[in-house]
Amino acid sequence: MQFLSYLINGISLGSVYALIALGYTMVYGIAKMLNFAHGDVIMIGSYVIFFAFGSFGLNPILSIVLSMVVCTILGVTLERVAYRPLREAPSLAVLITAIGVSYLLQQVAQLLWTSSPKSFQSVVGLAPISLFNGELTISGETIVTIVACVVIMVGLIWFVNHTPAGHAMLAVSEDRGAAQLMGVNVNATISLTFAIGSALAAVAGALLCSSYPTLQPTTGAMPGIKAFVAAVFGGIGSIPGAFLGGILLGIIENLSKAYISTQLSDAIVFLVLIIVLLVKPTGLLGKKVNVKV
């Protein structure tokens, strides 16, 4: 029973990683860049909810929607101001810029809200459920997180495969030039990708901080890095890969915390990544890029 509880909590944590990883993987697939500021967008989103819901008592759903709007605007603006001018620049320049943006967001948050941790009030109102005569208790946050992740995942895959905007995203991710020749507006498609990724980051932030209720300017950094690992683990650029990578990472982290060592759990997570990349360099579901002339 203990094991089942660890496993379910791992899946829940993994769901959060998966939601964040979606932002990494979609932006990488379509804009061919690693947006290292993604984790910090989550942090900003969580502060929005902290103030809207915690301080002003706004309805929790409305708070999340507000946070999604703020994060979407933030994500699209960052892309427009910081990344778009570097569209033709070497990828190293873009990467360094993204790290710079990440620090910028953290520092701005520190200026605005100080570095002292805030206690985040859970946005989930669902009561925990008890199974097997009380031997297994699953918290409301855990259930909501897993359900939200699955719903978003299914919705996103449907969107990408069945709407013109989704097809445009697939086309841009395969061949930007050819997509332009089809009439796809590449800049608009990249903006849309950032918008979706950032909105998901807001949801991930709400769920993350509801389960782990300490909020400070560096809150997004570690989950951001782990979600990046999850995206690479699952095969960066692949949406189901982000999902699978996230969930597995959450499970591995939680189980190693439970059975091996709390301190070593992060090291184990990264060790698994290294092993996967050694065995399968494109990640679990990553596509091998075939160049055919």
Place this chain on the structure above:
Amino acid sequence: MGEMLSVKNINVYYGSIHAIKDVSFHVDEGEIVTLIGANGAGKTTTMHAISGLLKLKSGEIDYCGQIISKMEAHKIIRLGLAQVPEGRRVFSGLTVQQNLQMGAYTRRDGKEAIANDFDMVYELLPRLKERRSQPAGTLSGGEQQMLAIGRALMCKPKMLLLDEPSMGLSPLLVKEIFKIIRDVNRNGVTVLLVEQNAKMALDIANRAYVLETGTIKMEGEATELANNIEVRKAYLGC
């Protein structure tokens, strides 16, 4: 028949390389015009300049009475100027059907009109119909070329730019592709064809231009150029 596309004194740079030097040519409505030349002559650069993937340093490109040289690539295709790019560049992860659907991305004239064009394309290229639900990456080179042409036709172009459609194909397939190009032209689509295979290109074209190291060296009726001593020596190998 009026002038459809007119390229006026364009200069294009790749970084510091002056790839296209003061090139001018025109294509009239209904024609097949070919641009022949060796590797590195600047043929693909010219194509990319027309379709908006590359920006001009100077000069102007007009299409149907509109200046398109300052327009973005995704807007140019909305004017009915489609390109079949060099190396086909089909979306290999998408199915044949989805690739064709991508070709119709800009169209807003209703599902029925698009369905009609699916039928038209499948009739013109029956092999694509057999493979409609296969990922494009699993097609042979010839089939991918057909798909690239079909995809371009799905936007209902008035003019088609074809960049090296014969590249990497067996002689038999080259013949088939050129027959398709002629059929497309007979259906009222103006064609600008860039080719290294000068013999085949001159065979189906009305007029031709010879491009050498970024400049137009010769121009004239296709039959005329095909009999020209210099062209025969340099491009036809006889």
